[in-house]
Amino acid sequence: MPLSQTERAALADVLDPLGLPLAELTTRAGYTGEEPPLDTDLALALAARSAVMAQALATAEFGARRGGPAQAVSLDRNAAVYALCCGLFQSCHGQDMTMASGAAAPLSTFYQAKDGRWFHPMGTYPGLRDGALAVLDCANTPEAIARAVAKRDALDWEEAFAAANLAGTMVRSRAEWHAHPQGQALAAAPLVTVEKVAEGAPQPLPAAARPLSGLRVLDFTHVIAGPILTRTLAEQGVDCLRISAPAHADPQAFLLETGWGKRAAYLDFHRPGDLERMRRLALSGDVVVQSWRPGAMEGFGLSAEDLVAALPAGHPGLVHVSVDSWGRTGPWAGRKGFEQLAQSVTGVALEEGQCGKPRYVPTGLLADYLAAYLGATGTIAALMRRAREGGSYRVHVSLARVTMWSQGLTGPGRHAGAPFPTAAGLPPSIERDSPFGLLRHLAPFAHFSATPGDWALPPCPPGRHDASWLDRGVEA
Template identity: 45%
Template sequence: MPTDTFVALQQLWDLAAGEPAALDRVTLTGADPILPTDFKIGTAASAVIAATGLAATEIWRLRTWRGQSVSVDLRAAVAAFRSERYLRAESQPDIHRRDPIFGFYQAGDGRWIQIHSNMPHHRDGALKLLGCEGTRESVEDAVAKWTAGDLENAFAAAGLPTGMVRSRAEWHAHPQGLAVAELPLLEIEKIGEAPPEPAGSGPRALSGVRVLDLTRVIAGPVGGRTLAAYGADVLLVSAPHLPNLPGLVIDTGLGKLSASLDLRQPAAAETLRGLVRETDVFCQSYRPGALARLGLAPEELAKLRPGIVCVTLSAFGHTGPWRERRGFETIIQSVSGMAHEHGFAVGADGPHHLPAQVVDHGTGYLAAFGALIALARRAREGGSYLVRVSLAQTGRWVDALGRVDGSRTQDLSLEAVQDLIADMDTPFGRLRHVKPAARLSETPAFWSRPTVPLGTHAAAWPA
C-alpha cells in the first residue's frame, strides 16, 4: 500500500502531467509524526522535495537519455524545511533573533491577531498605526482597544502585513479562502510561442541554466537555492533600499551569485532587461503588479526573451479580494486556521505557530518544481511559460494532507540532525548549513558557491 508521502508525491507529479513510470525511480523513507504537531509537515516536505529531484532528473534524461534514481528521507526533508533554524554562522551569533513585538495579540473582542514586525518598516508602520511604543506591553494595550477584524482591515489599508486568527471553517467560508480553493496548487501556463530549446549539456542536471532570482525572505529564495543545488547559475538581484533579514540571506543564499540593482532607476532597469535576454528562469516575489508597472510583466518578459520561464510567488494567489495583500508564513498560518488548530492541539492559551515554516519552504520548492517542469516542456514543445504559486495555495495543500497524532513527538533538535549538516567557508566565516535532502544517484545535489553578502557580484552572467 502506498505511503502518505508517496501519495502526496504522486499527486504533485500528476498535477505537472509527469510520466507515471518516472515515479518508479523514487525511494521515500520515514513517516510522520516527526515534529510535535498533528500537521503532516514531514509528508509535505518529503513529497515536494522528491518532486523537485525527480523533475531535475527528467531534465538530465532529456540531456543524456540516461535516467537516475531519487531518494529522500523524511528526516532530511524536515531538516531542509527548518534550515534557517539549524544554520550557524561564525560571525553572526544573533542570527535567529526576532523582533520583540512580533507575535500574537488578543484584541478587545477576545479574538487574536498576528503582528508581523521583523522588517523595520513593518515594525515602524505597526507602531505608528497603533500609536504606541515599541514594547510588547505597549502593543498589547493598544491592540486591546480594537476589534481584531477592524485592526486587520486597518493594517491592510496601510499596506502592512497582519492577520486575524481564524478557524479552519472560517477560512474555508471566507471570500479569499473560497478564491484560493478554486485554484490548483501549482499553475503552469504557456504565455508565448518560441521554438524548442535543447535541454543543454554539462556535468549536472541544470548546468548552464540561468536563473534570475528577484525574491526575498524564505519562499522565493528557497526556490532559487533549490535550482542552484541542481547546478543552475542563480543570480540573486536585490537593492539597497529593500530590507532583508541577515540570517535568511545567509541561509537561502547558498549556491548563488548576488548583485544589486535599484529598479526605480532607468539604467538599472535596463541592465535587468539585458540580463533577462540571456536568462532561462525569472523568479520574482514582488507584490502583485509591482514589476508590471516597470514593464516587467511575464508577457513583456516573454517578448523580450522568447522561451523564458517566469515564476511568480504571492501571498494569497492571483484571484480574490486579498490578491494584492502582503503576507508571510505566519500570516497564512493565522488566517487559514493552522495556528488556531495547532494552539489548541498543544494546549496553548491561544494560537501557536507550527514547528516549521512549512508554507514558506513548501512554496519555494513548488516554485522550483514548476520551473523544472516548464523547462522540460520548453525542451520538448517550445514556448514561454508562467508558473504561479502562492503561500495560501500551499497552506491549503498542507491542510488537505490530513493529520497525525504528534502529541508525544519530541522536537527535532540540532543534535538530532548533525549528520545532515555540512560546513562551508564563506565571507560570513565558517558556516554550518543543512545539506540538500534529495539524493540523485548520478548528479548529486550540492551548492558549488558559498553564500555571500548582498551585492557582492556585478549584475552580469558568469563567462
Template identity: 40%
Template sequence: MKTHAPAMDPALSELLELGRITIPPGGNINITGRDPVFPTPFLLGKAAATVLAAQGAAISSIWRQRSGRSQTVTVDMADAAVSLKSVVHLRQRGYPVPYPDEAYPLTNFFRCRDGRHIFMHAGYPHLRDGLLKLLNCPNEAESIAKAVSTWDSVALEDAIAKARLCGGIARSEEEWLNTPQGRLLASQPVIEIERIGDSAPEAMGAARRPLEGIRVLDLTHVLAGPMSTRTLAEQGATVLRVRPPAHPTIPSFVMDTGHGKLSTLLDLTQAPDCDRLNGLLKSADIFVQSYRPGTIAGLGFSAEAAARQRPGIVYVSFSCYGESGPWGERGGWEQLAQSVTGMAFAQGSAENPTLSPVYPNDYITGYLGAYGALAALLMRAKEGGSYHVRVSLCRSAMWTQSFGRLPPHEWKSVPGPSSELLTRLESTRETPYGMLRFLGPITSYSETKPYWEFPSAPMAAHAPVWPENSPIIYDAPDPI
C-alpha cells in the same frame, strides 16, 4: 530496475500530474521515513518530502534528456522536516548566526476587543513603523496589547491591509475555507502553470549536471522565493540574485538562502539599471520574483513583459494570499499564512493560537515554486512557449493541511530532531562570511549528486553580468 508507481502516493501523483511529469524508464522515486519529527500535528515531513520527490522526478526527466540515463531519487521525511527551519542551524566559525526573534514586540499574536487574535508582522522597519503609527503606541509589548484591545479584529485586519502593512486574524481552517479568498484558493491547484506566450521548443543538450547552462534571475527576498532558487542551484543552475539597494535584509536569511548563487544590486527605479536587467533577461531561462503582487510588474517586469522581452521565459511568482481575489494585492509573511488558514489554531487553540516550530509554508512554497519551474522547463523543451508559475504561502498551507493531522498523544511530546540526524545533514565550507556550517541539500540522487558550486556570499558581492563575462574565483567543492 522496477519503476516506482506514483499512483501509490496520491499527493505525489497530484504534483506529477500538475507538472505533466512522468518518471523516466528505469528510474525510481522513493520516500522513506515517517512523521512526526517536530512537535506539531501536521505531517510536515511527508508534505515536504512529497514536493522534493516530485522535484526529483523532474530533475530525473531533465537528466534523462541530457544524458540518456535514469537514476534513483530518495527523500527521507525526517530530513525533509529538518530542512523546514534550516536557517536556525547556521554556524559561523562554530557560533550560531543570530536570526530575528519571532517574539519581539510587534511580531506576535494579540487579542482584539472582540476576543479574536490577530498576528501582526513587523519584519522590516517600514512595516514596524507603520503598525506603530496605526496603533498609536510605542514599540513595547504591553502598550501594543492595550492598543490592539481597542480594535475589533476584522476592522484592524482591514485597516492594516488598507495601510499596506501586514497582519491577519487567527482563523480556524473551516473559517478560512468560508472566506472569499479561501474559497478562491481552494478552487485553484497548489501550483499554477500557465502558458503565456509562444516560442520555439528549446531542447536541453548534453551536460555534466541537469541544470547546467540554465540561467535564473532571482528577484526575491526573505525565504520562500530565495529557497526556490537555492534549490535550482543544487543541480547546477546559474542563479544571479538581484536586490534593490534600499531594500532591507535579514542577514541570517541571506546567508542561508545564498548557497550556490551570485548576488548583485540593481535599482529598477533608474533607467540604466532597468536596461541592465533587460539585458540579463534576454539570455535568462527563469525569472523568479517574490515581492508584493504588482510591485515588480509596476517596474516594467511583469510576466507578460518578460515573455515579450525573452520568448520562452519561465516566470515564477510568489505571494502570500495569491495574486487574485479580494486579498490579491495584500503582502504577507509565512506566519500570516499559518494564522489565517487554521494552522495556528491547530498548533495551539482558539484561545492560544501558536506558530509551528518550523517555517513550513516558506520552505514548502519555495520547493513548490522550484518544482513548477522545472516542470515548465520540460514543457518548453517539448513544445516551446513562455510560462507563468504561481505559488502562494496560503495555498501551500492549505495543501499541507490536506495531509491530515496527528492526534495530540502522537506529537505533543516529540522532542525534535536528534543531534545525530542534524550532524548527518550538516556541511562545512569556507565562505566570504568565514567558515560556515549549514544544512546541505537533503535529496539523494544516484547519479546527479546535489551541491552548490558557489559558497554563500554577501549581497552585492558580484557584478550584474552572467558569469562567463565575470570570472568567478571560487573553486567548486566536492559533491555534498
C-alpha cells in the same frame, strides 16, 4: 524503502497536474528511515518530504531528458522535516546564526484583541515595522503592542493594516477561511500554476554534467520562499544571479540561509539605468523569479507579459516564476503577506494552539519552504515544456495555497510533547569558507545517485558581483 500509498498520493497531488509521469518517476524514488513523531495534527513530515521529493524527481527527469544519466533519488524521512526550517540550524565560526532571531521581534507574534480574537501583525522590514507602530500608535515593545491591540477588535485591525498597505491578519479557523472569499479563490486555484503565455519553437537543451547546468536564473526575490526556490535550483547547476538594492537588504541570517549557490549584484528598481540593465539580464536569461506582491513587477515593466513581449528574435522562451502570499485572484490578491500570516488565517495556528492561544507549527515555518520546493518543481516542469513544445511560461505558487494543501494531507496524528529538534537528531551538515567566515549549514536533503546535490558557491554579501551572466556552460 518503497513508497507507501499515502506517500504516492501526496506526490500525485504535485506531479500529476504538472504533466510529470508519476508512475515512471516513483520507480526511481525511495524513502529511508522512519517518520519522526511531532507535536502536531498536521501532516507536516509528509508535506515536507513530498515537496522535496517532487522537486528532486523533476530535476532528475529533466537531466535525463537532456541526455544525462537516469538517476535514483532517495530522501530520509526524518531529515526531510528539517527541509522546512534549515535556517534555524546554521552558524558562522561556531556562532549561532538562526533565522529565528528575526521572528522573535515584538511585532511578529499573536496579540489578543478587544473582542477576544487574535491578531497577528508583521514588522519584518523597517518600513513595515514603522508603519505598523504608527497605526497601532504605540512603542515597539510586547507590552505596548498588547495594550494597543486590545483597544480594537481583531477584524478592525486587519482592515486598518490593509488600508495602510501593511501586513497583519486576524487569526481564523479552517472553516472560517474556507468560507472567506480569498480562501474560496485559493481553493479553486491549482497548487502550482504553469501556463503557456507565448508560442515558440521547441528548445531542447544539450547534455550537461548536471541536470540544470547552463540555465540562467535571474533572482528578484526576498525572504524566504523565493530565495529558497532559487537556492534549490542552484543545487543542480544553474547560474543564479540575485539582484537586490542597497536600501532593501534582507537580514544577514536570512542571507546565510538563502544565498547558497548564487552570485549577488546590486541594482536599484528606481534608477532607470539599473532597471534597463535588469531587463537586459532577464531577456538574456532562461528563468526570472520574483516574490513581491502581485502588481509590483508590472510597475517596473518586469511582468511575464512585459518581458515575453520584449523577447528578441531567436530567444528560446522565458519562464517567469512568481511567489506570493494570497494568490493572483480574490480580494486579498494585492495584499502583503508572510508565512506567519498564512498559518494564522488558514486555521493552522488555531489548530496548533493550546488552551485557545494560537501557535506556529513545531518547525516554526511551513509555507515558505513548501512553496519554494513546489515552485521549483513547477519551474522545471515549465522548462521541460519549453524544451519539448517551445514557448514562454508563467509559473505561480502562493503561501496560503500550499498551506491549504498541507491541511488536506493525512498524517499520523499528534504526538503531544514530542521534541523538536526530533529525537532522531539533525541531518548531516556541510562546512564552507565564505566571505562571511566559516559557515555551517544543513546539507542538501535529496540524494541523487549520479549528481549529488551541492552548491558551487557559499553565500556572499549583497552586491559582491557584477550584474552579468557567466558564459553558458560555465558554473560559478
